[in-house]
Amino acid sequence: MNDSKKIKLNFYFQKIICFVAIILFLVKLMTWHITSSLSIFSDAMESLINIISGFIGLCSLYISSLPKDQNHPYGHGKIEFISTAIEGFLISIVGTTIFINTFIRIKYYNMHGILLSRLDYGIFLMSFTGMINYFLGLLACKIGHKNGALTLIASGKHLQIDTYSTFGIVVGLILLNITKWIWIDPIISIIFSSLILYTGFKLLRNATAGIMDESDKKLLRKLSFYLNKNREDHWIDLHHLKIIKYGSALHIDCHLTVPWFFNIKKANQEVKKLTQLTKNKFGFKVELSVHVEACSNNHCIFCFNHSCKERKNLFQKKILWTLDKTSYYNNNNTKL
Numbered sequence: 001m002n003d004s005k006k007i008k009l010n011f012y013f014q015k016i017i018c019f020v021a022i023i024l025f026l027v028k029l030m031t032w033h034i035t036s037s038l039s040i041f042s043d044a045m046e047s048l049i050n051i052i053s054g055f056i057g058l059c060s061l062y063i064s065s066l067p068k069d070q071n072h073p074y075g076h077g078k079i080e081f082i083s084t085a086i087e088g089f090l091i092s093i094v095g096t097t098i099f100i101n102t103f104i105r106i107k108y109y110n111m112h113g114i115l116l117s118r119l120d121y122g123i124f125l126m127s128f129t130g131m132i133n134y135f136l137g138l139l140a141c142k143i144g145h146k147n148g149a150l151t152l153i154a155s156g157k158h159l160q161i162d163t164y165s166t167f168g169i170v171v172g173l174i175l176l177n178i179t180k181w182i183w184i185d186p187i188i189s190i191i192f193s194s195l196i197l198y199t200g201f202k203l204l205r206n207a208t209a210g211i212m213d214e215s216d217k218k219l220l221r222k223l224s225f226y227l228n229k230n231r232e233d234h235w236i237d238l239h240h241l242k243i244i245k246y247g248s249a250l251h252i253d254c255h256l257t258v259p260w261f262f263n264i265k266k267a268n269q270e271v272k273k274l275t276q277l278t279k280n281k282f283g284f285k286v287e288l289s290v291h292v293e294a295c296s297n298n299h300c301i302f303c304f305n306h307s308c309k310e311r312k313n314l315f316q317k318k319i320l321w322t323l324d325k326t327s328y329y330n331n332n333n334t335k336l
Contacts, residue, residue, distance in 0.1 A: 006147040007065045013143055014061055017155050018054035020136055024129045025051055035122040039169045039188035042098045043126065046162055046196055049094050053087040053158060057151045064151070074287075077246030080151050081210035088203030095196035098189065119177040123170055130166035133159045161199065165192050213244050221323045223252070226281050228321035232273065233305040234259055236295050237319075241326040249285040252278065254326070260294035261310060267292045 028044035031037075060083035066076045137159030144152030172188040175181070208214075220243060227238060237257035244251040258270055275288040295303065300313035319325060 006149075007061075009143065010147055010149040010152050011058070011061050011065075013140060014054065014058045014152060014155065017136065017140060017159070018051065018058060020132065021047060021050040021054045024132065027125060027129055031122050031125045034118050037119070037122055037173065038185050039172055039192065040122055040126065041101070042189045042192050042196070043162075043166055043169050045094050045098050046091075046165065046192075047129075049087070049091050049196075050158065050162060052090055054155065056083045056087055057155050059083065060151045061149065074244075074251060075246050075249055077249050078211065080154075081207045083151070084154065084203050084210070085207035088200045088205075088207055090200075091203060092197060092200030095193050095200055098193035098196065119173055123173050123177065126166055126170050126173065130163045130170065133166065134163040137163065165195060168192065210245060216243060216245070217323065219243055220327070223278070223282070224321050224323050224326045227274075227277070227326075230277055231321065232270065233307075234262075235270065235274070236299050236303045236305070237293075238321050238326050240291070249287070250282060251287045251289070253289045253291075255291045255293055257293045257295050257299060259305070259308065259310070260296070262294075 025044060025047040028040060028047050032040045032044050060080050063079045064075070064077050066072075068075045137156040140152050140156030140159065142156075143149070144154075144156055169188055169192065172184055176184045220241060223243065224238075224241065231238075235256060235258065238254055239257075240253065240255040242253045244253075256270065256274060258267055262270070271288075271290045271292060274290060275286075278288055279286050297312040300311050301316040302319045303311070304315060304318050306315065
């Protein structure tokens with residue numbers, strides 16, 4: 001499947017997510033109206049966020065798919081972090097609103113009595129919405145991973161998290177229906193409003209990290225391990241490794257040490273090999289900027305190119321390209 005078809009599929013599936021989110025929100029709102037349950041109300045408000053985040057994701061997918069231009073030489077992928085920040089902010093507002101509203105409703109219940117009803121309907125309808133969210137989220141993550149769409153993956157994970165909270169509420173409603181302990185309902189609402197707040201702050205944190213180009217150590221470690229496993233004999237050292245994310249696209253900078261006697265053509269061939277190797281692993285939305293350096297006599301002790309006729313020192317030990325060795329902050333290059 002080519003890139004244009006992948007983009008169309010991502011966009012089409014995000015539309016489905018938006019449509020289903022609206023339907024499920026209306027179902028949960030109706031369920032809350034029938035039961036008057038605070039916990040169901042909190043879940044309905046979280047579904048409202050699913051609608052908002054769905055449409056934000058839709059806009060994000062469209063903008064991030066736009067080609068590079070003179071004003072955006074690295075593409076438009078950063079919009080995904082901005083949309084995530086907006087989503088996190090809105091989720092935090094909704095979580096705070098639910099938290100405050102719960103205490104208002106508790107006070108109202110204490111004054112006028114609690115009028116919960118038809119919890120059996122509530123349990124059935126909430127279970128139904130939870131199952132739809134889970135399978136839709138599972139499919140979104142699968143398509144997102146296959147097509148390299150971070151927004152679609154985020155939407156899928158959000159739907160799955162929503163499923164876990166929904167089934168937690170269902171368990172609480174079952175206990176409430178069996179025991180008739182009315183205090184269970186507001187406690188569930190407070191717990192899940194707190195979880196919503198946590199989700200909102202986490203999204204804001206991730207968005208800030210992306211906008212500020214915070215180092216992704218997990219991705220750097222994965223790349224270092226992969227390059228070390230597939231390195232050529234004359235790739236003597238790799239250091240100053242950095243990765244910047246632009247949505248689903250990655251911009252990678254590094255310094256590669258090759259034998260000093262390589263001419264420009266030969267060194268360029270090695271850069272092409274390194275670039276192709278990286279794209280084979282991380283996809284073709286990868287830009288690799290490589291600064292080529294010539295080796296010195298000091299490199300001989302860990303250069304395992306035993307066929308080199310210019311060796312000045314005996315080989316001592318092969319240095320693994322771990323995160324500590326390849327990191328940008330390892331300014332002294334590789335040491336024994």
